[in-house]
Amino acid sequence: MTITEQKVKTEPQGQPSGAMRQGLWFFPAGLLWMELVLRLSTIGFDYVKGILYTLGFSLAAGLLLCLLGKAFSPKAGRIIMTVLWGILTVFYMGQVVYYAIFKVFFTLFSVGGAGQVAQFSSVIFSAIAQCWWALLLMAVPMALLIWKGKSWTVWGHRSWRELLWPLVAALVLQAATVCGVLLDTGGAMSASRLYTTEFISNLSVSRFGMLTTFRIEAGNAWFGPMESIKTGAEPEPEPAPEPERAKQVLDIDFEALARQTGDETLAQMYRYFAKATPGTENDYTGLFRGKNLIFLTCESLWKYAIDPELTPTLYKLWSEGFQFTNFYNPVWGVSTLDGEYVNLLGLIPVTGTWSMTESATNWLPFSFGNQFRAMGYTTRAYHDHTYTYYSRDESHPNLGYDYKGVGNGLNIRVTWPESDVDMMNATLDTVLADEHFMTYYLTVSGHLEYNFYGNAMCQKNRALVEHLDLPEAAQAYLACNIELDRALEVLLQKLQETGHDKDTVVVLAPDHYPYGLDEESLNALAGKQLDQFSLYQSCFLVWSADMEQPVVVDKPVSSLDILPTISNLFDLPYDSRLMMGTDMLSDTQSPVIFQDHSWLTRYGRYDAGRDHYESFVDTGNDEMYAAGVNWLVDQKFTYSKLILRTDFYQKLWDDAGLWEQQSDEPAEESPGTADPVPSAE
Numbered sequence: 001m002t003i004t005e006q007k008v009k010t011e012p013q014g015q016p017s018g019a020m021r022q023g024l025w026f027f028p029a030g031l032l033w034m035e036l037v038l039r040l041s042t043i044g045f046d047y048v049k050g051i052l053y054t055l056g057f058s059l060a061a062g063l064l065l066c067l068l069g070k071a072f073s074p075k076a077g078r079i080i081m082t083v084l085w086g087i088l089t090v091f092y093m094g095q096v097v098y099y100a101i102f103k104v105f106f107t108l109f110s111v112g113g114a115g116q117v118a119q120f121s122s123v124i125f126s127a128i129a130q131c132w133w134a135l136l137l138m139a140v141p142m143a144l145l146i147w148k149g150k151s152w153t154v155w156g157h158r159s160w161r162e163l164l165w166p167l168v169a170a171l172v173l174q175a176a177t178v179c180g181v182l183l184d185t186g187g188a189m190s191a192s193r194l195y196t197t198e199f200i201s202n203l204s205v206s207r208f209g210m211l212t213t214f215r216i217e218a219g220n221a222w223f224g225p226m227e228s229i230k231t232g233a234e235p236e237p238e239p240a241p242e243p244e245r246a247k248q249v250l251d252i253d254f255e256a257l258a259r260q261t262g263d264e265t266l267a268q269m270y271r272y273f274a275k276a277t278p279g280t281e282n283d284y285t286g287l288f289r290g291k292n293l294i295f296l297t298c299e300s301l302w303k304y305a306i307d308p309e310l311t312p313t314l315y316k317l318w319s320e321g322f323q324f325t326n327f328y329n330p331v332w333g334v335s336t337l338d339g340e341y342v343n344l345l346g347l348i349p350v351t352g353t354w355s356m357t358e359s360a361t362n363w364l365p366f367s368f369g370n371q372f373r374a375m376g377y378t379t380r381a382y383h384d385h386t387y388t389y390y391s392r393d394e395s396h397p398n399l400g401y402d403y404k405g406v407g408n409g410l411n412i413r414v415t416w417p418e419s420d421v422d423m424m425n426a427t428l429d430t431v432l433a434d435e436h437f438m439t440y441y442l443t444v445s446g447h448l449e450y451n452f453y454g455n456a457m458c459q460k461n462r463a464l465v466e467h468l469d470l471p472e473a474a475q476a477y478l479a480c481n482i483e484l485d486r487a488l489e490v491l492l493q494k495l496q497e498t499g500h501d502k503d504t505v506v507v508l509a510p511d512h513y514p515y516g517l518d519e520e521s522l523n524a525l526a527g528k529q530l531d532q533f534s535l536y537q538s539c540f541l542v543w544s545a546d547m548e549q550p551v552v553v554d555k556p557v558s559s560l561d562i563l564p565t566i567s568n569l570f571d572l573p574y575d576s577r578l579m580m581g582t583d584m585l586s587d588t589q590s591p592v593i594f595q596d597h598s599w600l601t602r603y604g605r606y607d608a609g610r611d612h613y614e615s616f617v618d619t620g621n622d623e624m625y626a627a628g629v630n631w632l633v634d635q636k637f638t639y640s641k642l643i644l645r646t647d648f649y650q651k652l653w654d655d656a657g658l659w660e661q662q663s664d665e666p667a668e669e670s671p672g673t674a675d676p677v678p679s680a681e
Contacts, residue, residue: 024154024166027069028062030085030141034092035209041134042099046609047206049184053191054209056177061211063170066154070163074156078149088211089142095210096134100127101448102335103515104595105201105210107352108217122416122454123516181208187611188630189597198637199351201333203596203609217352245280248568248576248583252656266651269642272635277588279564279576284551284585286571288544292377292504293438293570294431294491295368297340298484299417299446300477301510303327303539304525310464310478311485313492314541317506321543322551324584328558328592328600329538331512337390339511339559340442344368344399346563346579348593348640355644360394363650365658366563366579369400371572372438378402380431381440382410384423392442401440415456417480420445420487428491432498445483448516450476457483474521477514501545505569508541509562533605536594542569556600557584558592578643580636590636591629599633606630 035054039045069081098106101123128135157163184191191207194200199220204213254274258267308315332338338349341356344367349355364370369379380402387393387405396403404410404427412422420443431439445457450473452458457480464482465475488506495501513536514522523529540562557565560581567574568583576582582590591599598608604615606626613626642648653659 024063024066026062026141026145026152026154027065027081027085028059030145031062031065031088031211032058033141034088034138035211037134037137038092038096038205038210041096041131042105043202043206049191050207050209053177053181053207054212056173056180057209057212060170060173060177063166063173067163067166067170069154070157070166072156077155081155082145082149085142085145089138091214092138092210093135096131096138097124097127100131101516103331104333104335105205105213107201107333108214108221123449126449126451126454187608188606188627188634189608189611198597200596201351206609221352245282247278247280248564248574249278250573250575250656250658252575252652252658254577257652257655261655263651265642265646266648266655269639269646269648272639273577276577279568279583279586279588282568282583282586285568288505288569289571290503291544291570292436292500293368293372293507293566294441294504295439295507295566296441296443296509297336297343297511298443298508299336299511300448300514300516301446301481301484301508301539302513302525303537304527305446305478305481306539307478311481313485313488314481314508316492317488317508317541317543318539320550321541321547322553322585324540324557325552325554326556327538327540328533328536328556329510329513329540330536330558330592330594331515332595334390335515336442336511342559343509343511343562344440346560346581347643348560348580348637350641350644351595354390356395357391359644360391360398362398362644362647363653364399365649365653366567366574367399368438368563368566369396369440371400371567371574373400375436377436377438378434379438379440380404380427381442382423382427383442383444384410384412384418384420385444396440399440417444417447417455417457419457419460420484421490424487424490424494428494432494432500443484443487445487446477446480446514448514450474450480450514450516450521452476452479455480470524471518471521473517474525477517477521477525495545505542505544507543507562507566508539509559510538510540513538532598532607532609533600542566551585553584555584555589555602556592557581557589560593561590578649580640591633593633593636597630597633597637599629601629 032055035058045051065081065084068084069077071077072080095105098104178195181191181195185193189198189200189203194204194207195216199217201213201217204216208216254270258270258274261267261270305311306314306318329339332342332349333351334349334354337354337356341347341349341359345359345364346366347355350358369381373379379400381396381399381404383389383392383403383405385406387403387408387410389405392405393403393408406412406414406418410423410426412418412426423441423443431437447455449455450458452462452472455476458476461479461482462476465479468475468478470478491506492501495504517525522535526534528534540557540559542565558581560579561584562581564574564576564579564581565584568585580590580593582588589601591601593599594608596608599606603617603619603625604613604622606613606629613622615622619625
């Protein structure tokens, strides 16, 4: 009898042999290895308990992979597991590259749009070059599997008992880890809440790891999230005096609608909006009534791109218009598209989907296109890149625009990125030929990547920034924003030539900060070390040629506040209770809200990742104040999602009979000269 035969014969049945033990460690250790490399190259290790949860989930998943490898014949098991491990490796590598570009992880829904992202091949190659070391480390387990995998007897099984113990061990580990998570209820964004009801990709990866995060998202997509966990009772509001000025509301009796509907979700929404405190008219209400509007969402525009010498037109709009000195522009899950969604609809995007695309079949009465079109204005939208990107050919007509981009009527030179100047020159003669117009532009010249060899706009304006004592990437970023500035120069010149300079308002809002820059370049542009809040501090420009002096607003505001602010300035019919932000020019304020449920107000700021509140001003009871704002932020996320998912405005318009209130009258002729702007505070 050979030694091998003797060993097989004498070892207890159903127990793994020494050679089998040699292979069983691979999959649990390999998964944990990739999770740790992912953290090291992206979000770091700032949440200690998250390492423990990730360890438990990774070991459990790894043991299940072992079980899968043993369930088939040795050859079949090895082939299946090699292919599966290759897929997992590519998945983790893809997450690292995606995060390097967008500073968020891609979701299950984003996989369907991967082909569109692939258009930016130079950006992807640059990101790969940036994080090559992480990709190399992630390839180590795959190399080991190919090199040594054939000799491991982890493949196949002699009896069903050999399949039992990995299964039991995996289930015990999974159950123990889940119990630990469900019992971890501390903090506004607790591990328990993230695991059951709130999907926030970056926080979920920090708590549970990437594989578990993807599993949670898939479960939510197919089965819906678990029943919501109560995070605290609604704080008792203090009675407020009846406002002296008119409320910014439509004629809607939400309480009556709640009693009449048989839909419990709809009734819940009606009751919520019935309790919402409405905004009121203020000194700026109707300041721009009857004027035209040109609204630009500007790719990666940041406050530090505004310079009197490099970008004089941007500086003119900033220095002569409304100066929102404490404006924040948070990044959401789908970069530019979610930035547009917030700017144009005043709603928080839903994590795990393309909210703007999903809204394409909804009724959106408060979008600028639909509002101005109802008043008889000509409403157009332009984007100087592929018109189908992010399915804007479906969503933007639904916003009320005659939409054109590259490929369906906007005839400009195709470069990467395209020129905002070319877009203005190709469209303004058409736009300004109308007496009453509302035009939306989505720019692209400021797009990453920021270098002088792969970005046509950076190359074009390189000579104007080479003298600056900044990293090359920061110079390149400013160079491509010079193209935006020149486009605005063309716009203002055309407005003056056509006599529309006095009856047109120009509004600029960024979609997100330039996350394509590295930390060194961001800090160099800002001239200081940025933290997780100041990184998102940006600019929002509102300008009209007949403003006599600038208006300074220094309270914290954000992109969620844009829609109610512009609606108030133009005296559009809207209901302030139905928006997640508030008029920036009013006495009220909404919290500045970030994707992970962090927030900021004039009184303090809350970091959801660390569950830490930092007070700026003593409120008398900071703990109660923070709890109240946390509750409010949660409601805004919840009802933003419900508005999108239920096509709420359509149902509201039907139930409340608001179709009859929709004006079909043409706009009154612009007065040409508005009342003088009230002096700055």
